[in-house]
Amino acid sequence: GESVGLHLPTLSVQEGDNSIINCAYSNSASDYFIWYKQESGKGPQFIIDIRSNMDKRQGQRVTVLLNKTVKHLSLQIAATQPGDSAVYFCAEGLTGTASKLTFGTGTRLQVTL
Amino acid sequence: GAVVSQHPSWVICKSGTSVKIECRSLDFQATTMFWYRQFPKQSLMLMATSNEGSKATYEQGVEKDKFLINHASLTLSTLTVTSAHPEDSSFYICSARDLSNEKLFFGSGTQLSVL
Numbered sequence: 504g505e506s507v508g509l510h511l512p513t514l515s516v517q518e519g520d521n522s523i524i525n526c527a528y529s530n531s532a533s534d535y536f537i538w539y540k541q542e543s544g545k546g547p548q549f550i551i552d553i554r555s556n557m558d559k560r561q562g563q564r565v566t567v568l569l570n571k572t573v574k575h576l577s578l579q580i581a582a583t584q585p586g587d588s589a590v591y592f593c594a595e596g597l598t599g600t601a602s603k604l605t606f607g608t609g610t611r612l613q614v615t616l
Numbered sequence: 617g618a619v620v621s622q623h624p625s626w627v628i629c630k631s632g633t634s635v636k637i638e639c640r641s642l643d644f645q646a647t648t649m650f651w652y653r654q655f656p657k658q659s660l661m662l663m664a665t666s667n668e669g670s671k672a673t674y675e676q677g678v679e680k681d682k683f684l685i686n687h688a689s690l691t692l693s694t695l696t697v698t699s700a701h702p703e704d705s706s707f708y709i710c711s712a713r714d715l716s717n718e719k720l721f722f723g724s725g726t727q728l729s730v731l
Contacts, residue, residue, distance in 0.1 A: 511658075603650070603665060
């Protein structure tokens with residue numbers, strides 16, 4: 504289940520289960536959203552993005568859902584694997600601002616065997 | 617995907633010294649690069665936007681004279697932490713925008729520890 508750590512909320516899932524990571528964004532004018540994965544001591548790694556003219560986009564084992572009405576973004580990971588353990592950040596941006604992004608607080612995903 | 621190289625990956629320095637961090641886009645040109653700072657268990661905080669051939673744009677609360685940014689070419693931006701103090705210890709991350717697809721790619725980060 505979910506718990507709130509010192510700064511990062513943590514989601515624990517069993518290997519093979521599906522994971523859902525949620526994010527609330529702040530700027531209703533944002534029209535570009537990205538999910539990043541960050542492993543310890545490394546920079547963020549692009550996972551998937553979505554523009555505001557879509558409400559769903561699928562990649563390999565990942566799906567991003569966008570609900571503009573409530574300013575909510577989610578990342579679904581199918582058949583979660585131990586290698587998926589990391590911190591996941593959502594980021595929002597505005598087309599035409601040279602990719603200046605605002606990052607969410609992040610969620611730590613722990614995959615248990 | 618595109619590669620952004622950031623060096624050094626970690627650095628330890630004495631208080632009062634200056635440290636330079638390099639960010640290079642290896643296989644694409646980047647007119648715009650970004651510098652972020654990240655404290656443990658926290659999110660990335662944008663410090664400044666680095667523009668090739670012009671002055672960097674700093675976020676509110678970031679000291680320009682403390683964090684010097686130079687973007688002299690389309691593939692290189694540097695961040696110099698001047699007169700470093702222990703409170704400057706942090707994980708610094710750069711990113712670069714690939715003009716061909718407008719996607720943002722991140723460097724591997726630099727862990728700075730100021731003694």
